[in-house]
Amino acid sequence: MPSPTEQFDIDQTSDVLVIGGGPAGAWAALAAADEGASVVIAEKGYLGTSGPFGVGANTGIYYIMPDDQEQRDTIVDARQPIAYGLSDPAWGYRVFDQSYANLDAIAKWGYEWPRTPDGTKEHRGSLRGPTIMAFLRSILIKHAVTILDHSPALELLTSEGAAAGARGVNKQTGQTWQVRAGAVVMTTGGTAFLSGILGDKTHTGDGYLMAAEIGAEFSGMEFTGQFHAAPAETYLTRGAYRSGVGTYYDKNGKKTKEGRNMVNAVLQTGGAWDQLDRTDDPLTQDLIRRSHPIAFQYFERKGIDPFNERYPINFVLEGTMRAGGGIAIDDDLATSVPGLFAGGDCTSREKLTGGGPPGGGPASAWAFATGYFAGQSAARFATNYGKQTATRKVIAAGRFGAAQHAKRDVSPEEIIEIVRDEMLPLDKNYWRTGPGLRASLARFESVWRDAIPGFGWVAQATVKATARDRLSTREAASLLSAGRWIYTSALERTESRGLHRRTDFPDYNPEFEGQHLISGGLDEVWVRKVRHVNTLSDRLALEAV
Amino acid sequence: MIEFINADTCTNCNRCVEICPTDVFEPSATVVQIARRHDCTSCMNCELYCPTDSIYVSPIRTPEVDLDEAAVIASGILGSYRRAMNWENGQPPQGTGDNWGLQLRQHRGEHPPPEGDRDYAIRLRLYNVRDRNLIATE
Numbered sequence: 293m294p295s296p297t298e299q300f301d302i303d304q305t306s307d308v309l310v311i312g313g314g315p316a317g318a319w320a321a322l323a324a325a326d327e328g329a330s331v332v333i334a335e336k337g338y339l340g341t342s343g344p345f346g347v348g349a350n351t352g353i354y355y356i357m358p359d360d361q362e363q364r365d366t367i368v369d370a371r372q373p374i375a376y377g378l379s380d381p382a383w384g385y386r387v388f389d390q391s392y393a394n395l396d397a398i399a400k401w402g403y404e405w406p407r408t409p410d411g412t413k414e415h416r417g418s419l420r421g422p423t424i425m426a427f428l429r430s431i432l433i434k435h436a437v438t439i440l441d442h443s444p445a446l447e448l449l450t451s452e453g454a455a456a457g458a459r460g461v462n463k464q465t466g467q468t469w470q471v472r473a474g475a476v477v478m479t480t481g482g483t484a485f486l487s488g489i490l491g492d493k494t495h496t497g498d499g500y501l502m503a504a505e506i507g508a509e510f511s512g513m514e515f516t517g518q519f520h521a522a523p524a525e526t527y528l529t530r531g532a533y534r535s536g537v538g539t540y541y542d543k544n545g546k547k548t549k550e551g552r553n554m555v556n557a558v559l560q561t562g563g564a565w566d567q568l569d570r571t572d573d574p575l576t577q578d579l580i581r582r583s584h585p586i587a588f589q590y591f592e593r594k595g596i597d598p599f600n601e602r603y604p605i606n607f608v609l610e611g612t613m614r615a616g617g618g619i620a621i622d623d624d625l626a627t628s629v630p631g632l633f634a635g636g637d638c639t640s641r642e643k644l645t646g647g648g649p650p651g652g653g654p655a656s657a658w659a660f661a662t663g664y665f666a667g668q669s670a671a672r673f674a675t676n677y678g679k680q681t682a683t684r685k686v687i688a689a690g691r692f693g694a695a696q697h698a699k700r701d702v703s704p705e706e707i708i709e710i711v712r713d714e715m716l717p718l719d720k721n722y723w724r725t726g727p728g729l730r731a732s733l734a735r736f737e738s739v740w741r742d743a744i745p746g747f748g749w750v751a752q753a754t755v756k757a758t759a760r761d762r763l764s765t766r767e768a769a770s771l772l773s774a775g776r777w778i779y780t781s782a783l784e785r786t787e788s789r790g791l792h793r794r795t796d797f798p799d800y801n802p803e804f805e806g807q808h809l810i811s812g813g814l815d816e817v818w819v820r821k822v823r824h825v826n827t828l829s830d831r832l833a834l835e836a837v
Numbered sequence: 838m839i840e841f842i843n844a845d846t847c848t849n850c851n852r853c854v855e856i857c858p859t860d861v862f863e864p865s866a867t868v869v870q871i872a873r874r875h876d877c878t879s880c881m882n883c884e885l886y887c888p889t890d891s892i893y894v895s896p897i898r899t900p901e902v903d904l905d906e907a908a909v910i911a912s913g914i915l916g917s918y919r920r921a922m923n924w925e926n927g928q929p930p931q932g933t934g935d936n937w938g939l940q941l942r943q944h945r946g947e948h949p950p951p952e953g954d955r956d957y958a959i960r961l962r963l964y965n966v967r968d969r970n971l972i973a974t975e
Contacts, residue, residue, distance in 0.1 A: 337858025340882075346858070347880030350938070370959035404932025406939045415939040420922060422882055426929040442860060463860055488898055493859050493878050525897040527879050536951045570951070579941035585921035586881065590896035592917065 300459070301467035305682040306332040306438070307674040308667065309457055309473035311445045311499060313339030314346060315656065316636025316663030317479035318428040319394060323667030324477070325435040329674055331667075332471045333437055334460060336444040336480075336763075337494045340425045343481050344491035344613055344637075345659065348421040350532060350584055353656035355392035355416065356385070364388075371654065375646025376790045377806050378512070382829035383643040387654075390661035403427050418583075419656065443469060444763050447690025448476065448502045454631035455506060456686045461762055466755030474674025474681045475631045477666045478503055478619065482612030482637040483774055485715040486708065489520075489608055490527045490586075496767040497612075497774040499638045501814075503619055504773060505689045508627040509812040511620040511640035511822075514781035515647045515791040517722050518615035519555065521566065524604040526590055529614075532652070533584035534568055534598075537576070541565040541602060552793075555722055558607055565602040572599075609716050615791050616641045616650060617778065620810060623828050625666035631673055635659070635666035642808065643828075647790030692773070692814065693765035697748035702739075704761075704768035707747075710739055711771045714779075725796045729783040736776050744769065776817045781809045784819045838898060839877045841906050843891040843915065844868045852927055853883040853892060874900075881918045888927035890916030 308324040310317045313335030321333045335342055345351055356364045368384035395416045399405060403424070405414040432439060442464040449457040449472065457472040480499030484492040500510070520529035521540070540548045543561035548554050558564050571577060577599050581588050590596075596603050612618055618640040625633045636659040641650050644658055677684070688694075693704075714732040715721055747769065749762040787801030788794050804821075811819040839861060842853075847868040854862040854869055858880065863872035883892050893909055895901050909915070919925075923934025950960035 337860075338856045341856050341880065341886075342858040347878070347882060366962045367959070370962050373958070402931065404930075404934075406933045406936035408939060408943065409936070415936070415942070418933075418938045420933055422885055423922065423924075423929045423933065441855075464854075488878075490878060490880060491858075493876060523896075525899060527898065528896070536945070575944060576941070579937055579944060582921070582935070582937035583941050585918060589881065589918050589921070593896055593914065 300470040302440070302462075302469035304332055304438070304470070305472045306330045307474045307681065308332075308477060308670045309334065309471045309475075310477045310479060310667070311458060311502075312336070312479035312481060312636070312638070313439070313441075314343035314479060314481055314636060314659065315425070315428070316659040316666075317477070318425070318432060319660055319663035320477040320479055320635055320667030320670070321432055321437045322428075322435060323664040324671040325437055327668055327671035329474075329671035331437045332440065332473070333432070334440040334443045334445050334458065334469070334471065336442070336463075336498070338441045339432070339439050340429045341422060342491070342494050344489070344495070345421045345656065346425045347491045348530075348586070350530075350586070351419050351421050351656050352417055352532065352653040353391055353395070353419055353660065354388050354653040355395060355657060356388040358389070358392065371645060371648075374648035374790075375642075376648055378642050378646035378808060378824050380643045380826040380828050382826065382832050386828065387644055387657050387661040390664055391657035394660045394664060398424070398427065401427075401431055417653075440469065444498065445502065446762060446766050447688050447694050448506055448632075449686040450506050450689050451684045451686045453629075455629055456631065456681075456684065458502070459688060459690075461759035463759050463763060464756070466757075466759040472681055472686060474677040475633060475670035477663075477670045478627075478632065478634040478638055479636045479663055479666070480638045482614070482618065483771065484609050484611040484613045485712055485771060485775070487609040487611070487712070487716050488527055489522065489529045489610055489613065492527075492613065495613055497770040498766060499634070500619065500777075501692065501766065501770040501773050502690070503627060503629070503632060503634070504812060504814055505691050506632065507629050507812075508632060508634075509620045509810050510618065510777050510781075511808050511810050512642045512647065512781075513617040513777045513811050514785045514809055515616040515642070516612050516778050517724065517791045517793055518610045518649060519607045519718065519722050520610050520614070521554070521564070521605045522608050523566070523590055524606050528587055528590055529608050529610055530584070530587050533580060533587040534566065537568045537570045537580065538566055539569050540605070541567070555607055555718055559718055564605050564607075566598070566605045567602045568598045569600075607718055607722070609721060611715070612774075613637060614650065614655065616645055616647060617781070621662075623831070624669045625662055626669060633666040633670045633673070635662035635664075647792065649791060690766070692744055693747050693749065693769035695748040697746065697750060700747055700750060702743040702747060704764040707739060707743065707768040707772055710735060711775045715775055723793055723795050724782050725794065726783065726786075729779050733776065733779050733783065736772060736779070739772060740776065744772070773814060777811045780817045780819050781811045784809055838879060838895055838900055839871055839874060839883070840893045840895050840901055840904055840909075842869055842871065843893070843910060846889045847891040848889055850888065852886045852888065856886045857883055884916070884918045885922060885924045885929075886927045887919070890919065
């Protein structure tokens with residue numbers, strides 16, 4: 293642990309520190325700046341290109357028209373059956389309304405939405421990720437937000453039990469940094485355990501570990517058995533380009549339904565194929581090709597005609613980068629730790645989508661909206677401190693893989709391989725069983741008990757190499773921790789529901805109806821049941837009376 | 838995984854070094870070096886930000902076998918992703934820059950959603966209300 297007198301190459305103070313520069317982080321920073329807060333945003337990669345949104349080329353986003361009650365109710369109601377009794381409908385209106393407001397703000401700042409050929413109607417529902425993130429970056433700069441690129445946070449700071457900033461490194465320069473802040477917003481995204489999907493290499497659950505080290509809790513970590521098809525050997529777990537036109541086949545060429553049937557076909561026949569063979573309309577084909585640039589770069593560069601030939605696919609883990617579990621938050625996006633707020637994919641999205649899949653449209657809306665709410669809440673919390681922010685006594689909270697060691701017995705790569713070995717296979721994480729989960733957890737616990745106490749970063753030949761080593765030790769500890777919370781929760785929920793599938797408990801269990809699983813802990817992982825309450829719907833109903 | 842930087846056209850502006858989310862590149866005195874190739878996730882953002890279409894990223898996770906750099910350059914494919922995304926000179930368009938997605942939506946929107954699609958129930962209900970094309974896929 294760094295000593296209190298440690299010097300930092302960059303040492304700053306701000307009202308709000310945002311950790312993670314995807315869409316949720318960008319909106320958190322803008323919302324905090326709108327509240328009058330000074331804001332620093334620290335991004336592990338580059339704000340504009342990092343994460344699944346910034347690399348995705350196309351991403352849909354849900355919003356609801358303010359003046360069309362029928363459409364509003366339809367969008368919110370339609371998601372309830374696939375939320376499995378764990379969502380709060382009022383959160384649906386709140387999230388989709390806020391994403392509408394954010395898209396409206398983007399238009400006012402000069403972003404031009406696609407229009408119908410006759411120029412009459414705008415369409416805001418489909419975003420080009422890299423383009424809109426480049427635009428948001430320019431808006432952040434106009435709002436005087438300080439952006440630290442290539443600057444992963446390694447540990448949080450606390451002051452009298454409240455989050456008070458963070459410390460990290462710059463992985464390009466090797467410089468160290470510290471930002472003291474009145475409040476911290478965590479927007480570090482989910483993790484796919486480095487399964488090989490777009491944007492996954494920056495997403496290693498770092499925010500989970502930092503938050504857990506100061507006492508944050510998780511919710512719905514069992515709803516994480518999310519896998520998606522991708523053309524073999526690619527990072528492209530995209531669905532939109534084949535929506536309505538694609539057909540899956542098993543390894544032997546037998547037509548197969550989507551979802552569970554498809555996963556079983558892969559497990560039984562050892563592979564699968566896809567072909568966009570449900571349309572022979574040349575205009576449809578041409579418009580699909582033009583409107584899904586990144587997927588069609590694959591076909592073009594590999595010389596595949598997806599409309600007329602089958603191409604092999606794999607099922608790849610998307611984990612919490614596309615499923616509901618994450619840091620538990622309340623209606624103000626506060627975590628259980630004072631001064632620590634969270635938004636986007638690193639939070640539990642159960643309030644919106646329960647135990648089911650968020651999909652891209654709701655997930656983008658969640659990032660835009662909860663990022664915004666978290667930034668607002670953080671800015672308001674930070675007014676408690678004012679000028680004291682720069683001078684109050686802070687403690688560095690990193691505990692696992694955060695300290696320097698002269699040498700280590702186990703490398704970060706070895707720990708990460710063990711975690712991937714347990715998290716990535718379909719027959720361990722898509723289809724879960726009690727004995728399988730116990731075996732995976734036993735392996736995780738033995739690494740945690742034997743390797744982690746002596747696990748730390750080791751000085752390297754250059755400051756840059758040292759910074760990268762510091763990052764990878766924390767990444768290994770983060771991924772291992774995330775695996776423990778996920779499988780401990782999965783073992784506790786003795787039923788199948790949404791994105792949690794137990795072959796030994798294939799049906800709903802009434803004991804778990806309307807029950808969330810809250811988890812946490814590092815030395816000892818714990819999990820407890822908490823009854824679902826429509827916090828926001830109930831509050832609004834009370835206010836209406 | 839990134840395959841090559843065209844040394845004949847790279848101006849060594851270091852824009853790719855700046856924007857790569859996984860720090861694949863390293864500056865040098867002549868042309869930018871691919872220093873950490875295995876950190877690349879084929880996000881292709883370096884192709885968008887490159888002002889001279891000098892970078893070729895393969896969409897697959899492993900190095901291409903027997904890739905003929907000269908043939909790839911001669912094929913004219915360098916910059917194809919940038920063109921499809923409407924970026925120019927390393928700069929984004931002022932907005933999406935095309936309406937292909939909207940045209941696709943309109944072209945298909947005259948039919949009810951195909952059964953078995955993801956979010957079919959939502960789509961069917963939306964089809965029956967006025968703004969049935971509002972909901973985005975993906």
